[in-house]
Amino acid sequence: MKAIIMASLFMACSNLSFAQNQANLERKQLFDYNWKFFQGDQTAAQARGFSDTGWRNLDLPHDWSIEGKIDPKNSTGGEGGYFPAGIGWYRKTFKVPNEWKGKKVSIYFEGVYMNSEVFINGKSLGIHPYGYTSFSYDLSPYLDFNNENVIAVRVDNSQQVNSRWYSGSGIYRHVWMRISNPVHVDDWGIAITTPEVSSKQATVQVKTLIKNETSFSQKIVLKTRLSTVNSKNAGDNSINLELPANSEREITQTIKLSNPLLWTPETPNLYQARIQIVKHNNIIDDSKTSFGIRSIKFTPESGFQLNGKTVKMDGGCMHHDNGCLGAAAFDRAEERKVELLKAAGFNAVRTSHNPPSEAFLNACDRLGLLVVDESFDCWRSGKKEYDYARYFNSWWKRDLDAMVLRDRNHPSIIMWSIGNEIVERGSPEAVKTAKMLAGAIKKIDTTRPVTSAIVEDGKDWATLDSLMAAHDVGGYNYHLGSAPLDHQRVPSRTIFQTESYPKDAFVNWKLVQNHNYIIGDFVWTAIDYLGESGIGRWYYSGDVPGEHWEHDLFPWHGAYCGDVDLIGWRKPISHYRSMLYNNKEKLYMAVREPEPKPLEIKNTWWSVWPTWESWTWPGYESKNIDVEVYSKYSRVRLYLNNKLIGEKPTTEEQEYKATFSIPYTPGILKAVGVENDKETESFILQTSGNAAKIKLIADRKEILANGQDLSFITIEITDKDGTIQPNAANQLHFKIDGPGIIAGVANADMKDTDQYVGDTRKAWHGRALVVIKSTHDAGDIKLTVSSPGLSEATLSIKTIGH
Helix, strand or coil: CHHHHHHHHHHHHHHCCCHHHCCCCCCEEECCCCEEEEECCCHHHHCCCCCCCCCEEECCCCCCHHHCCCCCCCCCCCCCCCCCCEEEEEEEEECCCHHHCCCEEEEEECCCECCEEEEECCEEEEEECCCCCCEEEECHHHCCCCCCEEEEEEEEECCCCCCCCCCCCECCCCEEEEEECCEEEEEEEEEEEEEEECCCEEEEEEEEEEEECCCCCEEEEEEEEEEECCCCEEEEEEEEEEECCCEEEEEEEEEEEECCCEECCCCECCEEEEEEEEECCEEEEEEEEEECECCEEEECCCEEEECCEECCEEEEECCCCCHHHCCCCCHHHHHHHHHHHHHCCCCEEECCCCCCCHHHHHHHHHHCCEEEEECCCCCCCCCCCCCHHHCHHHHHHHHHHHHHHHHCCCCCEEEEEEEECCCCCCCHHHHHHHHHHHHHHHHHCCCCCEEEEECCCCCCHHHHHHHHHCCCCEEEECCHHHHHHHHHHCCCCCEEEEECCHHHHHHHHHHHHHCCCEEEEEECCCECEECCCCCCCCEEECECCCCCCCCCCCCCCEECCCCECCCCCECHHHHHHHHHHCCCCCEEEEEECCCCCCCCEECCCCCCCCEECCCCCCCCECCEEEEEEEECCCEEEEEECCEEEEEEECCHHHCCEEEEEEEECCCEEEEEEEECCEEEEEEEEECCCCCCEEEEEECCCEEECCCCCEEEEEEEEECCCCCECCCCCCEEEEEEECCEEEEEEECCCCCCCCCCCCCEEECECCEEEEEEEECCCCEEEEEEEECCCCECEEEEEEEECC
């Protein structure tokens, strides 16, 4: 475990300096701690002398929506999961160290949802509408070195509805102080590309934008050193230059590396560029940027090639929330999302429909996940009354630049997406806008293609050819079946499916495999999410019928269309999809939920039949139940209580799937893979007895005492022998002792409207989740989970200093 913590420490030091309490002057210092918060509007709170003594103390990141009650009267509606929104104020009082005198000081927000206005000592620095792009303000002219300073932030998420999914509310990503010499590398001023890549040699090009904000000419040395993660020197370059007063200049340095460690999803090797400005042998500016060495190429003849090898993308779309944590972008929560995606077999993700957190992209780089980085859900024509269309004309350039400049050095990012199902897609104006957006990206980055997610709107698909032509890669939402005919009409087009229905996994996989010009499929979605309430639901006859946009479906408050559910459990469809694209698993079994006659189960567009890892169906004795076996073996056999039920082929012709309809009898159900008439591996489902015990499974038993690190603890309700009871819905109670807090509680039931912040939660299908967050004190956290009639369980989490 110590090795894991040390790896986390390296990541924290390189990407999250946590420098607030360090005596030495760090260029980038975390500014997350010791804020005051008030939910409501107090316009006087912008003033320096305003008294906030009655306000709540908290650390960032913070999302106030997830703390509230789910209520059909809340203005966010089904789109926002019926969570509260409104207006909130944040204030932080701080003293300015004397070492900052003569420095350029700015405050950097990674993300605030939304319509934020920032004040320093009562002075408004500006308003930033978009909730997903990062921004900064220069504080230097306004800092008081003799007295306390106050940063105040007003966040206005009161105009509803402004999103088609759960957005959260507040300063939900990190905040930093940036301190630099007047002669410095500009923020986001480093661009690293790898124009020549082979296994024997690579060329690394580093472009650095240097600013001289003094009234004198400056003679400096720009030094760049490349190293591997373990600090092995890989190459360096230095250049002498003179910068005129009040000027800026971009310097290009080229460094050749022998035997480079290439970046791929399987081998996500990273390098670090350390860029220093030296004057009179003193380092006056010191920046570190991680990058990867890899080449990408997209052609209809060879598809997507990474380092010269064709890669098919098994992708998933994903919204930004972290389940019971809401939108709060804790580093560990963002990293865990990437781990869940990788474990589910995905090699790519689309950040629908906005730029993600920096922590998420850092994890994609480090763990190996390809990324389609998306900017907007709409352009000039809106989908909701108060969405981004209101700001597009004034803000598109600043927000698009912010995405590309911030994210361009991430090797995981292989495409930029400029939009999703744009309302005006059939008009000539949409083509002009697409060209405008693509052109703006190309001015910053020419190394990656531009795409967007386009959906056919009932007209001839060919009418969108001109819009497609404004992109480098064609993104198809739900219309991959049109690709073969489109290829005949437009053979130069490279295509991937930007969204697909979960139920179409096999037919889409087949299209991807059979055509070079189709480079991948991205399912909607990879992980369940809050908001867009009811998408992916199944229902029973007598329930409100139809799709999620047709009716108010409360108490549904989230989406159940993910391959992975809200607490991290892989649904059966996840195992099936992964089996199609990967060789990591070859056998899996699940049981289709039987219809509770006379009621029938009804599917919706994004749903699959409710299917569970369960052979516990009381009340269905002797009634036929369908058992699904997914297999990459040529045949499978099914046994019930050691008696052979049958054998069926599971080749591509059967879509790697066999269904057995058998009378339910409690006991042991076993599927066995068969190859060359020999039995290989097996998969077992066992009938559970009554709920008796609580089992706790922590993803990490050691976490950092930094006030932000997390342990995700899965709760399973089992019988006396330890077999999970898949029908258990016990009310669980959580108690914490030691230096930790309960950050969130959840199950995967999108109809359970209990609060996600609290100390109690029901299990659903035998499972629940509790998330423990560290404080700033090291020690042992003890979690106790209890439920009437069950043996209580305890678990210890160790928090260590950082």
